[in-house]
Amino acid sequence: MKRGWIFVIVAVLAGPISSAAASMSDRIVGYDIRVKLDPEGKRLEGREVMSWRNASDALVTTLPFHLYLNAFKNNRTTFMRESGGEHRGFRRDASDWGWIDIRSIRTRDGEDLSSSWGYVRPDDGNPDDETVAEVRLSRPVPPGETIELEVEFEAKLPKVFARAGFAGDFFMLGQWFPKIGVLQDGVWNCHQYHANSEFFADFGSFRVEITVPSKFVVGATGRRVSSKPNDDGTTTYTHVQEDVHDFAWAACPDFVEFREKFVLDSPPVDTEMIFLVHRSHLRQKERYFRSLRQGLEFYSQSYGPYPYETITLIDPAPGAMGAGGMEYPTLFTSMTMSYLPGCLRLPEMVTIHEFGHGYWYGMVASNEFEEAWLDEGINSYSEVKAMARYYGADRSMIDLPGLKMGDLTMQRLSVVGSGRFDPVVRKSWEFVGGGSYALNVYSKAALALLTLEKILGEEVMAGVMKTYFERWKFRHPRSEDFIRVAEEVSGRELDGFFDQTLRSPDKLDYAISGLTSEKVEALEGRLGMDAAAARAGEGKAGLDYRSEVVVWRAGEWVFPQEIEVVFADGMKVRETWDGRDRWRKFVYLKPVRLVSATVDPDGKYILDVNWANNSRRLDPPKAPLRKYTLGLAGWFQHLLSLIQL
Amino acid sequence: MTIGKCYGRGFKAAAARPVVVVLLWLFNLILAAVAADALASPLDAYFGRSLTLDGLMASFDFNTLQEFLAADTAVAGDVARAFLLAVIAYLLAWPFFQGGILNSLLPGTGRTERKAASFFGGGGRFYGRFFRLEVLSLVLWIPAGFLFLFLSLLLDFTATNPNAEYLRFLLVIAKIGIALLIYNVVRMILDYARIGIAVYDTRRVFEGLLDATRFVLGRLGRTFALFYLFALTALPFLAGYVALRLHFPQTTAGRVAVVFFLGQVSILVRGLIRVACQAGQMEFLRSFEAAQDPGGKGDHGLEEVENRADRYPEELERQEKEPNNRIEEKGEQGQGPADHEQNEP
Numbered sequence: 001m002k003r004g005w006i007f008v009i010v011a012v013l014a015g016p017i018s019s020a021a022a023s024m025s026d027r028i029v030g031y032d033i034r035v036k037l038d039p040e041g042k043r044l045e046g047r048e049v050m051s052w053r054n055a056s057d058a059l060v061t062t063l064p065f066h067l068y069l070n071a072f073k074n075n076r077t078t079f080m081r082e083s084g085g086e087h088r089g090f091r092r093d094a095s096d097w098g099w100i101d102i103r104s105i106r107t108r109d110g111e112d113l114s115s116s117w118g119y120v121r122p123d124d125g126n127p128d129d130e131t132v133a134e135v136r137l138s139r140p141v142p143p144g145e146t147i148e149l150e151v152e153f154e155a156k157l158p159k160v161f162a163r164a165g166f167a168g169d170f171f172m173l174g175q176w177f178p179k180i181g182v183l184q185d186g187v188w189n190c191h192q193y194h195a196n197s198e199f200f201a202d203f204g205s206f207r208v209e210i211t212v213p214s215k216f217v218v219g220a221t222g223r224r225v226s227s228k229p230n231d232d233g234t235t236t237y238t239h240v241q242e243d244v245h246d247f248a249w250a251a252c253p254d255f256v257e258f259r260e261k262f263v264l265d266s267p268p269v270d271t272e273m274i275f276l277v278h279r280s281h282l283r284q285k286e287r288y289f290r291s292l293r294q295g296l297e298f299y300s301q302s303y304g305p306y307p308y309e310t311i312t313l314i315d316p317a318p319g320a321m322g323a324g325g326m327e328y329p330t331l332f333t334s335m336t337m338s339y340l341p342g343c344l345r346l347p348e349m350v351t352i353h354e355f356g357h358g359y360w361y362g363m364v365a366s367n368e369f370e371e372a373w374l375d376e377g378i379n380s381y382s383e384v385k386a387m388a389r390y391y392g393a394d395r396s397m398i399d400l401p402g403l404k405m406g407d408l409t410m411q412r413l414s415v416v417g418s419g420r421f422d423p424v425v426r427k428s429w430e431f432v433g434g435g436s437y438a439l440n441v442y443s444k445a446a447l448a449l450l451t452l453e454k455i456l457g458e459e460v461m462a463g464v465m466k467t468y469f470e471r472w473k474f475r476h477p478r479s480e481d482f483i484r485v486a487e488e489v490s491g492r493e494l495d496g497f498f499d500q501t502l503r504s505p506d507k508l509d510y511a512i513s514g515l516t517s518e519k520v521e522a523l524e525g526r527l528g529m530d531a532a533a534a535r536a537g538e539g540k541a542g543l544d545y546r547s548e549v550v551v552w553r554a555g556e557w558v559f560p561q562e563i564e565v566v567f568a569d570g571m572k573v574r575e576t577w578d579g580r581d582r583w584r585k586f587v588y589l590k591p592v593r594l595v596s597a598t599v600d601p602d603g604k605y606i607l608d609v610n611w612a613n614n615s616r617r618l619d620p621p622k623a624p625l626r627k628y629t630l631g632l633a634g635w636f637q638h639l640l641s642l643i644q645l
Numbered sequence: 646m647t648i649g650k651c652y653g654r655g656f657k658a659a660a661a662r663p664v665v666v667v668l669l670w671l672f673n674l675i676l677a678a679v680a681a682d683a684l685a686s687p688l689d690a691y692f693g694r695s696l697t698l699d700g701l702m703a704s705f706d707f708n709t710l711q712e713f714l715a716a717d718t719a720v721a722g723d724v725a726r727a728f729l730l731a732v733i734a735y736l737l738a739w740p741f742f743q744g745g746i747l748n749s750l751l752p753g754t755g756r757t758e759r760k761a762a763s764f765f766g767g768g769g770r771f772y773g774r775f776f777r778l779e780v781l782s783l784v785l786w787i788p789a790g791f792l793f794l795f796l797s798l799l800l801d802f803t804a805t806n807p808n809a810e811y812l813r814f815l816l817v818i819a820k821i822g823i824a825l826l827i828y829n830v831v832r833m834i835l836d837y838a839r840i841g842i843a844v845y846d847t848r849r850v851f852e853g854l855l856d857a858t859r860f861v862l863g864r865l866g867r868t869f870a871l872f873y874l875f876a877l878t879a880l881p882f883l884a885g886y887v888a889l890r891l892h893f894p895q896t897t898a899g900r901v902a903v904v905f906f907l908g909q910v911s912i913l914v915r916g917l918i919r920v921a922c923q924a925g926q927m928e929f930l931r932s933f934e935a936a937q938d939p940g941g942k943g944d945h946g947l948e949e950v951e952n953r954a955d956r957y958p959e960e961l962e963r964q965e966k967e968p969n970n971r972i973e974e975k976g977e978q979g980q981g982p983a984d985h986e987q988n989e990p
Contacts, residue, residue: 168807254808280810318810339814394708402707402891409708417715515694596696610716612709615696623898624702625688628710630901631890633681634908636728637673638886640735641915 024243024307025474028053029204033177036211036234037251042166044155048177049108051148052141052202056186059140063149064120064190065133066201068175071193072098072158072165076128078121079162082429083195087162090322098158098165102178105135108148113137123192123429131193132181151178160322167320169216170252170278174328175199179246182367182476191369196437197428198361198368198375201245203474211236212251219257219276219312220249221331241308243474244329245365250314254279260289262296267305269296274312281315284336284347288313291348291390295355298386302462303359303469311358313351325350327357343399345391349407353383363473371479372437373424373502377445378465378482384408384446408450408606411443416609420505424448425479447607448501454604455497456490464489496558501607506556510579510599511613512563514550517594519543540591547594549586553579555609564601568592574601594618648871651932655875655925658750659917664761665749669742669916670909676731683727687720688713703896740779743923744771747843750924767843774842777850778835785831785858796823833872833926834861840927860930871929875922879915886911 035046054060071079074097085092105113116136121129141147155176158165164174181190182202189200210218214235222241229235241247255276263270273292277285292313300306312331316323324335332354336347356379360366366374387396387407395404421432424440431437453461468477468485479502487494500506522541551563563575569592577584588594596617600608608614659666691713692698700706714721748767797820804812838850838857847853861868886908895901 278808280808283811317808318813319807337814338811404707405711406708409711413711413715416712417718598696611712612691612695612697612716616694617696618694620694620698621702623901624698625685625692626898627702627895627901628688629681629685630905631895632684632724633674633677634886634890634905636677636680636731637908637912638883639728640673640677640731641912642883643732643735643739 025203026055027204027242028055028202029180029245030206031177031204031247032207033247034209034211035177037171037213037216039166039169039171039213039216039251042157044153044157044173044176046153046155046177048151048153049148050151050178050180051146051204052180053146054141054143054183056183057143058186059142060137060183061140062134062136062188063147064122064181064188065135066131066175066179066181066190066193066199067100067102067133068131068179068193068199069098069100069155069157069164070130071162073130074128076126077131077193078124078126078129078429079131079193079195081126083162083434085161087195087322088325090161092161093159096159098156100153100155100176100178102133103152103154105149105151108150111138113149121192122190123194126192129192132190133178153178160316160320162322163326165323167317167323169254170250170317170320170323172248172250172314172316172320172323172333174248174323174326175246177247184476189367189369194369194429196431196434197372199246200365200367200369200476203243203245203365205240205242206244206247207238207240208247208249209236209238210249210251215253216251217253217255217257217276218249218251219255219274219314219331221247221312221329223309241330243307244362246329248328248331250276250323250331250333252276252278252317254317255315256282256285258285258289262293262311264297264300264305267300269300269305271296271306271308272310274310275315276312277315278317280318281336281338283338284315284340287336287342287347288315288334288351291351292355294348294386294390295352298352298389299356299359299382302382302385303465304473306358307363308358311355313355325354327354327361329362330358332357345387345397345399348391349383349387349397352386353379356382356386359469359473364469365474365476366478367476368428370427371425372428372441373445374477374479374482376441377424378449380411380442380446381449384411384450411446412606414439414443415447415507415607418444420507423505424502444607445502448497450606451501451604452486452494452497454602454606456486456492460490500557500559504557507609508557508559508605508607509553509555509609509613510559510561510605511552511554511610512549512597512599512616513552513554513583513613514548514585515594515597515616515618517545517547517618520546520589544589544591545593547588547590549588549594549597550583551577551586551597551599552583553581554613557607559605561599562601563597563599565597566595568595648867648874648929651871651925651928652874652921654928655921655923656917658924659921662749662920665746665764665920666913666916668745668761668764669919670913672738672742673735673912673916674909676735680724680727680731684720684724687717687723691717691720740775741768741772743775743839744768744843746920746923747771747839747927750920750927751843771839771843774848774850775839778838778842778854781851781854782831782835784854785834789827789831793820793824793827796820829872829876830861830865830869833868834858836872836923836926837861837868837930840923840930844927844930860933864933868926868929871925872922875918875925879918882911882914882918 030051032049033046035044037044052063071077072092074080075085102117105117107113113135118134119130120132120134121127122132137147157171160167160172164172164176179201181188182200183189191197191200206222208220210220211230211234212218214229214233218237220237220239221244222239224237225240226238227235239249256279258275258277260273261270262273273289273296275285275288277288292311296306296311308330310330314331314333316333316335321335324333326333334347334351334354340346357375360379360382361368361375368375384407391399392406393408394406396407397410398405418439419436422436422440424445428437431440456464464486467489468482471485472481479498483494483498520541520543549563549565551561558579561577561579563577563586565573565575565586565588567573567590571592573588575586596615598615600614692701697709700709745764745768748770749763800816800819804816834854834857837860838854841847841856842850842853889904889907893900893904895904
């Protein structure tokens, strides 16, 4: 008890010093929350003191709040209607609901604002949705002024299937407290909870006291400044963190906590990795440790040093996979199964990806509702590169004998076979469905950036990414901001690239559609006297070959192309084409036969949906196809023979 | 007779019937070729003239193959449908081949037993009965399904803690093991039913099924031991083939041919094991019939059929009316398929 108080005093003294010394963001908001978990009733009881600074130049008369646990309040909320009660393959428990009620809301002066509190539906007008509420102020907040509100709330947690909730005695608390929207360009940006969307909020400081029964192990955003046992068998943990825009925590008696320092010399990083691994997954813990180290190293070296003092990995309990694979500031959930073999790299990929969101979402806090590619796409691009670096490009996801698959292939697979419904940039809830949202904002955007890297070169692209991170960390960039940075660093005009890849639902596909090489025929019939000279450029009959290569723009997107043509004597000819017309024919008269032609011979266009048709040859070998046909027949034979014994 | 002896005699009998083994292999090859052919055309259309073919030859590039399947999703469906049709054709034809195998194993058919005529003759002769047996086997499959569900539920009770993830994983493995065990018991019963039907040339299929059920369940340990002895013999050949496909790089036409050839050897061996298994089970069944009939004079002769006249009177009557019936060509007493081979001129 005594030691706990000393700890609190030291922390209180240290807190303001550190926050005053190193302000990385503009800290629009401040939250001081006390919350108590009732694990039996699956309930939360909380009191929050929220401060908000008006950084605009206009008077503000209303404040909107996210009440995201109300997404689980009934079967007709916007989230339930859009998702059908299913998220990433996990279904909700039919008899279980979750909600958050505001008991009171008042100013620090004691003015009760409960009567001016009401739900609003800015996105779809759905009367059954109560995920956004608004309070009307009796006195407007002038520019530069800060308002403080005191909110008391009570929440019931749903059985987890979409990020937040409980499973047995595992609790994941994300989007759990009343959180104010973002005032941008004089307009509030505060969206309802949608099936295909994540979140958006302002940076600030958080101080959260979490009270749970003492048997629970707790992990939370930020650093722990105190841990105080109470007389009623509970313990209160206090966490603080500045320069973040959200706060999440998890609690479970079956967590086993591991801590490890991560130190990097260049760039300088010194952070504490905290792992809360569920007891049933302990055999998988090394995979978490290793991949988080890799994530810290890769992102710090590629974009900028990880600036926070802690990073916490939460391993959801068995049965709580719906909470897995989700990012929060300085904390994320990964996922694994106790029996998952090392050759299937799901926990590695999820750990690297979710840690990476600490950069693309956590620090570079783009609007996940409106331009989700800025966090998911950029992060998937980073993930593909990190996975390739640490596990090998062709086997980073699956590494079985005879069956290997890389992360890039996984990303391509969803794009190659996809329809053409949506562009990458679109409000998350306006995509035709969850599949279209995922393939566009994750995979297609990642492939676009990988293509851009090939066009600009790795070094220039690294400069683009570093500059973008450095310039926009702790701010809210938009797509235009990324494009401007890319143009500035590369010195190239890239609107054409981004207009197509981000704003058009179409595809990129160039092909060699025709290839011929025939001996020039001798002239037969009659010809005028003057024509002989004119025909000098048509080759020697019977000696020269007339070779034709037809390149076809099979997709809708237009990109300049290079074409490599190879002749029988080994000579290679490189051609260029602006790629605008539907097709372009190249004709050659040479004493040797044409062998093959390849469009995009350097493999720049990762976005090209069909790599096989990029090349064509006149005399293809038969052995490879025979190999595959015989191989398939062999597998069929053995499967059939299983029937007999 | 000991299990080991039945096992040995089974192989001896199978080795003496290469035509049967080759026919099984040929049938397997034809059906698999039809299924594989469904993939050959779209593969050719997609990769046929592309330089990416070189990459496919250099190594097994699953990434590229995946792209091919993703680009043309209809192909995956075509291949799956072709394979499903091949499986259905195989299942429909299998009673014919069972009849052929058993007929060629039965003594008393003279030299023809080694020849294709005996195989096809037996296939046609028993097809109707064996097909009926497959339909009637529902009386076993349905209770077997319930038994599996019951055992699964029992296992589930041992892992009610949702956090015991690894235990539940082990239980899934255990359930697969139980399912295989039950599946193989039913298959064994059907094997012995077919043998009984062929040996006694009876059309009373359902009674044959009941007899076989009593026989197998009455000596479950030994029938199982014999069955798994053959199954385990087949396992290394399958494992060897899989290892070969995974670890032997097929980077040249010659290497592709070697793998395909060794694959065919593996299929041939497994056909041989299937014939050996049937022969071994026949030996095993006969040894019990002989023990229950100490005064009997033969295993497949007229005398034995007479002893069974109380059970199969119609069959006996029919057989006596048919002068060319196989049972008039008596085998030597106490001899099974393997012994019979030895005594042939």
